[in-house]
Amino acid sequence: MITVTGARKSYGDFAALDDVSLDIPAGTLTALLGPSGSGKSTLLRSIAGLERLDAGTVVIGGRDLTHVAPQKRGIGFVFQHYAAFKHMTVRDNVAFGLSIRKRQKAEIARKVDDLLEIVGLDGFQHRYPAQLSGGQRQRMALARALAVDPEVLLLDEPFGALDAKVRADLRQWLRRLHDEVHVTTVLVTHDQEEALDVADRIAVLNKGRIEQVGDPVSLYERPANDFVMSFLGSVATLNGVLVRPHDIELEREAPVELVAPGHSVPARVRARVERIVRLGFEVRVDLGTDAGERFAVQMTRSQAADLDLRVGETVFARAARGQDPELVGAGAAI
Amino acid sequence: MRTSTGTRLTLRTVALGYLFALLAVPIGLILWRTFGDGVGAFIDSIRTPAAISALNLSLLIVAIVVPLNVVFGVATALALVRGSFPGRGLLQAVVDLPFAVSPIVVGVSLILLWGTSGWFGGVENNFGIRVIFGLPGMVLATIFVTLPFVVREVEPVLHEIGTDQEQAAATLGASSAQTLWRITLPAIRWGLTYGVVLTIARALGEFGAVIMVSSGFPGVSQTLTLLVHSRYIDDHNTYGAYAAATLLMGLAVLTLLLMTVLDRKRSTT
Numbered sequence: 001m002i003t004v005t006g007a008r009k010s011y012g013d014f015a016a017l018d019d020v021s022l023d024i025p026a027g028t029l030t031a032l033l034g035p036s037g038s039g040k041s042t043l044l045r046s047i048a049g050l051e052r053l054d055a056g057t058v059v060i061g062g063r064d065l066t067h068v069a070p071q072k073r074g075i076g077f078v079f080q081h082y083a084a085f086k087h088m089t090v091r092d093n094v095a096f097g098l099s100i101r102k103r104q105k106a107e108i109a110r111k112v113d114d115l116l117e118i119v120g121l122d123g124f125q126h127r128y129p130a131q132l133s134g135g136q137r138q139r140m141a142l143a144r145a146l147a148v149d150p151e152v153l154l155l156d157e158p159f160g161a162l163d164a165k166v167r168a169d170l171r172q173w174l175r176r177l178h179d180e181v182h183v184t185t186v187l188v189t190h191d192q193e194e195a196l197d198v199a200d201r202i203a204v205l206n207k208g209r210i211e212q213v214g215d216p217v218s219l220y221e222r223p224a225n226d227f228v229m230s231f232l233g234s235v236a237t238l239n240g241v242l243v244r245p246h247d248i249e250l251e252r253e254a255p256v257e258l259v260a261p262g263h264s265v266p267a268r269v270r271a272r273v274e275r276i277v278r279l280g281f282e283v284r285v286d287l288g289t290d291a292g293e294r295f296a297v298q299m300t301r302s303q304a305a306d307l308d309l310r311v312g313e314t315v316f317a318r319a320a321r322g323q324d325p326e327l328v329g330a331g332a333a334i
Numbered sequence: 335m336r337t338s339t340g341t342r343l344t345l346r347t348v349a350l351g352y353l354f355a356l357l358a359v360p361i362g363l364i365l366w367r368t369f370g371d372g373v374g375a376f377i378d379s380i381r382t383p384a385a386i387s388a389l390n391l392s393l394l395i396v397a398i399v400v401p402l403n404v405v406f407g408v409a410t411a412l413a414l415v416r417g418s419f420p421g422r423g424l425l426q427a428v429v430d431l432p433f434a435v436s437p438i439v440v441g442v443s444l445i446l447l448w449g450t451s452g453w454f455g456g457v458e459n460n461f462g463i464r465v466i467f468g469l470p471g472m473v474l475a476t477i478f479v480t481l482p483f484v485v486r487e488v489e490p491v492l493h494e495i496g497t498d499q500e501q502a503a504a505t506l507g508a509s510s511a512q513t514l515w516r517i518t519l520p521a522i523r524w525g526l527t528y529g530v531v532l533t534i535a536r537a538l539g540e541f542g543a544v545i546m547v548s549s550g551f552p553g554v555s556q557t558l559t560l561l562v563h564s565r566y567i568d569d570h571n572t573y574g575a576y577a578a579a580t581l582l583m584g585l586a587v588l589t590l591l592l593m594t595v596l597d598r599k600r601s602t603t
Contacts, residue, residue, distance in 0.1 A: 048505060050501055050504070050505070069504075070501075070504045070505050071504055071505075071507045071508065071509065072507075073505075075505055076505065076506075077501070077502065077505040079498050079501070079502060081498060082498075083498035083499050083501065083502035084499075085499055085502075085503075085517060086495075086499075086521065087520040087521060087523075096503070096506050096508075096516075097506035097507055100506060100507045100508050100512060101507060141502075144502075144506065145505070145506075148506060148507060
């Protein structure tokens with residue numbers, strides 16, 4: 001369990017962390033998600049002791065580590081750009097933490113071989129980092145961090161420097177590894193898909209503050225505010241409200257408008273079909289209102305076939321659920 | 335850019351002719367003069383007590399200067415790259431000072447500072463340690479002129495490797511000393527080696543600063559460069575001067591060869 005309380009950190013007059021408090025339960029894989037400059041990396045590096053907090057405390061497993069050096073925190077850290085020890089072989093890289101701890105040679109060799117097998121680098125013992133691909137280097141870095149049996153594993157944009165395919169593979173692999181090893185893991189990412197895919201819990205950060213913490217489904221379904229909603233998944237603006245593009249219904253005919261008392265905003269918006277894009281499984285319809293507002297609607301191919309839309313025709317759009325004023329209660333209940 | 339065959343040949347001829355006239359001819363001439371009377375004469379000339387003493391003194395100065403430059407050069411480079419302290423810009427400029435200041439000025443200023451009536455004259459007056467006209471003075475002069483090499487070779491390497499590896503070592507439990515010894519130094523080893531080789535070459539060849547602070551007695555306080563000078567100017571022993579110059583060149587060539595070999599090794603690992 002990691003507990004950060006009242007963390008503050010400024011660089012000049014830029015507040016990287018502005019009174020951040022966060023609990024990370026033991027054994028979970030938590031993602032710190034946010035745009036660049038949101039403070040997510042600073043928070044992770046503060047947990048590691050690589051940054052000194054201006055105020056606040058960091059407690060890991062009941063020990064107050066706020067003023068403890070990174071060497072003595074019992075952490076494993078993985079850097080975005082691997083931080084491979086270039087002059088050492090893969091084996092020596094992974095063995096580094098153990099040899100610092102003056103473990104027996106035989107014990108080190110056994111542990112290193114085990115770890116290299118787990119991360120799929122068996123047989124690469126005598127290679128140098130320069131002879132590995134990016135993905136392999138990062139798996140080596142992971143083995144190196146795990147070798148010292150850290151209480152928590154901290155990953156700073158670990159897949160950020162890799163190309164899309166390798167990235168997707170590696171995060172699946174990380175998830176499986178976590179299910180096997182069960183070490184409390186914190187992953188920093190700016191990629192919402194990565195966070196939704198791999199994490200048990202997500203903390204969304206923005207401008208040095210935590211916007212919302214929760215499991216991926218509740219964050220996606222019940223975002224606490226517009227920032228979280230627009231950062232996790234795509235959004236369309238309908239009548240000035242944010243709606244998920246797949247939560248908009250299109251109809252040909254406008255039924256008699258029933259405006260709820262106290263609401264002057266009609267629930268339906270007149271819009272013209274500007275473009276229809278077939279993206280494999282789904283269909284995206286780009287629309288424009290008379291007022292010049294643009295938004296996109298996602299639907300399945302069968303829905304699109306039923307509607308049989310034509311470019312240039314006029315339709316009526318309404319939010320099926322989500323943050324539409326009339327439906328906000330219903331949406332939250334889903 | 336495409337050039338015609340004629341232009342290409344002309345350019346090559348000019349470049350080679352330039353190098354030949356300015357570098358190869360003078361050096362070749364000395365070699366020719368040295369070995370013109372056979373290898374025996376050369377060996378006799380560099381085995382005189384004065385020559386042996388000069389060789390030893392030159393190597394002794396190198397042996398003292400190189401470790402000092404390694405320790406302080408790496409420390410300075412680390413401070414310049416990793417540190418943030420007031421006066422860093424000034425330090426940057428000061429490191430380059432030996433490139434800009436003529437060695438003869440260095441010699442004069444050392445006498446001014448360490449001479450018996452200088453600020454640090456007390457060292458000689460009270461403790462009887464002879465700085466100017468002694469070995470310490472020659473070492474100080476050589477350190478002054480060779481100071482930038484290690485710093486300037488190590489600095490870009492430190493920039494390039496960044497702090498990630500050092501931070502990774504820290505998270506794995508390594509102390510600062512362990513990180514320096516096991517991560518930073520191996521990472522900068524090629525830059526450091528290069529700096530050392532340049533330092534050796536410059537230390538062997540230094541003349542202007544050293545002649546000012548040396549008493550210049552043959553067999554006692556002459557380095558190889560001073561030996562070449564005194565044989566030629568004072569003794570009118572031109573052949574002896576050529577032979578000593580050839581020995582000096584031999585050492586320099588050896589150093590350069592070492593550098594080339596190391597360079598090749600660097601590009602393969």
